[in-house]
Amino acid sequence: MRAFVAIPMPQDVAEALLRLQRRLGFGRPVPQDNLHLTLAFLDDQPEELLEDLHEELSTLRAAPFTIELAGLGVFGTAIHVPASDNPNLTALYDRITSACRRVGIPLQRRRFRPHVTLARLGKGQSPPPLKTELSDFQIPALPVTQVALYHSILHPKGARHEELASYQL
Numbered sequence: 001m002r003a004f005v006a007i008p009m010p011q012d013v014a015e016a017l018l019r020l021q022r023r024l025g026f027g028r029p030v031p032q033d034n035l036h037l038t039l040a041f042l043d044d045q046p047e048e049l050l051e052d053l054h055e056e057l058s059t060l061r062a063a064p065f066t067i068e069l070a071g072l073g074v075f076g077t078a079i080h081v082p083a084s085d086n087p088n089l090t091a092l093y094d095r096i097t098s099a100c101r102r103v104g105i106p107l108q109r110r111r112f113r114p115h116v117t118l119a120r121l122g123k124g125q126s127p128p129p130l131k132t133e134l135s136d137f138q139i140p141a142l143p144v145t146q147v148a149l150y151h152s153i154l155h156p157k158g159a160r161h162e163e164l165a166s167y168q169l
Contacts, residue, residue: 002044002152005057005096006036008163009116013069013142017081017116020072020137026127027079027119034161037083037116039096039147042105052103054149054165060099062092062169069116069139072130077121081137083114089144092169096147120158145169 009017014035021029042050065088069081083089093112100107121127148166152159 001047001050002154003042003050003164004038004150004152005040005042005053005100005147006038006150007144008146008148008166009035009037010143013139016139017069017118020081020134021118023131023134024079024119027121027125028158029119030117031158031160034159035116035118036148036150036161037114039093040100040107042100042107045105049103049105050149050164053100053105056099056103057096057147057149057165057167060095060147060167060169062088062095064143064145064169065089066141066143067114069142070137072118072135072137073115074121074127074130075113077123077125078115078117079119079121079127080115080117081139083116083142089114092144092147 014032017035067086067089068084071082073080073082146166146168149164151162151164
């Protein structure tokens with residue numbers, strides 16, 4: 001089962017992100033239900049391992065906190081809003097990745113670049129220069145009160161994400 005652990009977007013934040021997404025004018029928009037900030041991409045995993053991870057995440061303890069989403073960027077095929085550096089977010093990321101490793105889920109070693117993807121570019125498609133007024137986008141205090149384990153189901157028109165479980169901070 002293709003899965004990941006992420007911070008879901010509250011309704012008001014998702015709506016603000018959708019307004020920004022509509023102003024982009026390029027790329028394939030990410031549906032509202034798929035807006036999230038990934039903490040760990042798990043790739044395809046057996047259900048037994050995901051059940052073990054669920055047990056680990058059920059014991060997760062962390063205080064709620066806020067993060068800032070600001071600007072607009074592109075890396076790879078993702079047009080995204082980056083999250084500002086935040087020690088609480090980094091600590092949560094470290095706890096999630098440690099939980100994954102404890103249950104035997106191997107994770108790719110890559111730098112943590114927290115962001116919310118707004119749209120995806122097609123193969124070979126380059127984005128036009130980003131409009132300056134769009135790069136001023138900001139959500140100064142996104143509340144992080146939970147994380148969720150998601151199942152990602154691939155379809156020809158893009159992935160659909162289904163929440164399997166959520167964990168309150």
